[in-house]
Amino acid sequence: MATKERLSNKINPITLEEQFRDAPTTISPDGKRNWIFPKKPSGFYYKIRSWVSWILLGFLFAGPFITINGNPLLLLNILERKFVVFGVVFWPQDFYLMFLAMMTVIIFVVLFTAIWGRLFCGWICPQTIFMEMLFRKIEYAIDGDYVAQKRLAKAPWNREKILKRVSKHSIFFALSFLIANTFLAYIIGKDELWAIVTAPPTEHLTGFIAITIFSLVFYGVFARFREQVCLVACPYGRFQSVLVDNDSIAVTYDFERGEPRGVIGKRTMEDGKVTDIPKKSNGVQEYGDCIECAQCVRVCPTGIDIKNGIQLECINCTACIDACDDVMEKIGRPKGLIRYTSHNAVAEKRQQRFFTPRIIGYMAVFVVLFSALTYFLVSRPEVETVILREPGMLFNELPGDRFSNFYNAKFFNKTFNDIDVELRVTSPEGAELQFLGDMEIVPGQDVLEKRIMVFLDRASLAGSQTPIEFGVYRDGKRIQTVSTGFIGPPN
Numbered sequence: 188m189a190t191k192e193r194l195s196n197k198i199n200p201i202t203l204e205e206q207f208r209d210a211p212t213t214i215s216p217d218g219k220r221n222w223i224f225p226k227k228p229s230g231f232y233y234k235i236r237s238w239v240s241w242i243l244l245g246f247l248f249a250g251p252f253i254t255i256n257g258n259p260l261l262l263l264n265i266l267e268r269k270f271v272v273f274g275v276v277f278w279p280q281d282f283y284l285m286f287l288a289m290m291t292v293i294i295f296v297v298l299f300t301a302i303w304g305r306l307f308c309g310w311i312c313p314q315t316i317f318m319e320m321l322f323r324k325i326e327y328a329i330d331g332d333y334v335a336q337k338r339l340a341k342a343p344w345n346r347e348k349i350l351k352r353v354s355k356h357s358i359f360f361a362l363s364f365l366i367a368n369t370f371l372a373y374i375i376g377k378d379e380l381w382a383i384v385t386a387p388p389t390e391h392l393t394g395f396i397a398i399t400i401f402s403l404v405f406y407g408v409f410a411r412f413r414e415q416v417c418l419v420a421c422p423y424g425r426f427q428s429v430l431v432d433n434d435s436i437a438v439t440y441d442f443e444r445g446e447p448r449g450v451i452g453k454r455t456m457e458d459g460k461v462t463d464i465p466k467k468s469n470g471v472q473e474y475g476d477c478i479e480c481a482q483c484v485r486v487c488p489t490g491i492d493i494k495n496g497i498q499l500e501c502i503n504c505t506a507c508i509d510a511c512d513d514v515m516e517k518i519g520r521p522k523g524l525i526r527y528t529s530h531n532a533v534a535e536k537r538q539q540r541f542f543t544p545r546i547i548g549y550m551a552v553f554v555v556l557f558s559a560l561t562y563f564l565v566s567r568p569e570v571e572t573v574i575l576r577e578p579g580m581l582f583n584e585l586p587g588d589r590f591s592n593f594y595n596a597k598f599f600n601k602t603f604n605d606i607d608v609e610l611r612v613t614s615p616e617g618a619e620l621q622f623l624g625d626m627e628i629v630p631g632q633d634v635l636e637k638r639i640m641v642f643l644d645r646a647s648l649a650g651s652q653t654p655i656e657f658g659v660y661r662d663g664k665r666i667q668t669v670s671t672g673f674i675g676p677p678n
């Protein structure tokens with residue numbers, strides 16, 4: 188099947204021509220790694236991507252040191268089950284919020300991917316930013332562009348190669364160490380990290396081992412594993428085939444404009460520019476705008492040819508757009524032979540459609556989840572109280588036909604400030620509450636645990652299990668109602 192027909196076929200049948208889909212470009216038929224030497228990208232999108240990356244890298248490295256109202260910007264302390272997001276502290280009791288937030292994020296990712304394909308991978312993903320904007324740039328600076336890199340790889344271990352390899356990998360490891368420390372700071376907090384870094388390793392052996400393992404893993408990923416993360420390891424990449432469709436916007440080769448391809452020597456040229464596109468007698472263009480220069484393939488960090496159509500390996504980095512635009516400018520043809528658009532927009536020669544029924548469906552689900560999350564976040568109490576009856580105890584019978592139950596009350600302060608709360612038993616009428624010890628101020632970011640006794644007259648009992656209600660008050664205002672049961676004798 189001719190390339191144009193194949194590419195414009197909406198169901199993209201797998202043909203012999205599509206054998207490139209059978210195996211990753213980075214693995215040879217005998218199972219060895221095909222090392223990719225991408226050409227140094229340049230151009231409009233690369234410049235914007237570089238700026239976006241510097242800003243994101245700035246945030247990433249500064250993140251552990253930024254505080255909001257004394258709280259870290261982001262803390263994901265899995266070990267102590269404490270999470271801080273944008274300065275707001277979340278406790279294990281907020282699990283429902285974390286679950287809801289996770290569902291909202293997942294639906295957002297699905298929606299975003301259905302519209303924009305793998306845009307996240309090329310512009311925001313830390314793997315791409317570290318690899319393409321940090322490690323790759325260092326590699327270009329030390330080893331040179333792709334031709335020099337290939338030559339150096341094949342060269343014997345002479346003085347130049349040893350010097351370049353040692354300096355490059357030393358910088359790679361130092362950067363990996365820095366990244367490992369930053370990631371650890373997001374998990375355990377900057378103060379804990381500082382304690383580990385400044386004390387002898389024997390005093391913080393676990394922390395020291397964690398930093399060493401993290402550094403080695405990051406070094407391995409950026410020095411060796413590289414694009415394989417996006418091609419074979421990343422679960423988000425694996426999901427692309429079910430998330431995107433022919434209406435998703437992605438870096439796409441305009442096969443309607445580009446085909447049939449023909450090298451520059453076959454064309455009518457004037458002053459280095461293609462002056463016209465000859466047509467055959469039946470009116471069909473003899474050549475499209477693609478001159479088969481392979482610049483789009485040379486710059487690709489995952490080693491694919493975008494002219495074959497949308498592929499899982501494409502991380503939407505836009506390097507091929509810049510490379511092709513440069514070629515188009517040189518030969519005097521309009522830019523955008525490779526551009527952000529959808530397969531259907533190219534095949535049907537029309538504008539991109541955003542609101543397909545699938546997108547509208549995802550949007551509706553997202554709006555519902557996001558609204559629910561916002562509601563629960565806004566109505567989340569500053570102090571959450573959990574009251575449970577003392578396990579293994581029934582009731583005490585007291586003189587005067589009165590009964591008592593023991594309870595454990597836990598007050599979780601979700602802020603960084605100490606909070607004074609009051610606990611009252613509000614139902615049934617006549618119930619009395621007594622603290623074992625005095626009620627205290629609930630310390631910020633902490634839990635106050637108190638034992639309490641509740642007394643009820645026989646007249647107030649509703650059988651062996653009486654519903655009972657507590658009110659938690661702050662400055663005289665009820666901030667939470669807690670319901671539980673009171674055990675009494677059977678009637």
Ligand code: SF4
Pocket residue numbers: 440445476477478479480481482483484494510511514524525
């Ligand atoms: S860079 Fe453009 S013109 Fe050159 S091969 Fe790729 S698509 Fe064709």
Ligand code: SF4
Pocket residue numbers: 438483486487488489490491492493500501502503504505506507508
């Ligand atoms: S095909 Fe283009 S956008 Fe996709 S990874 Fe390769 S260079 Fe980047």
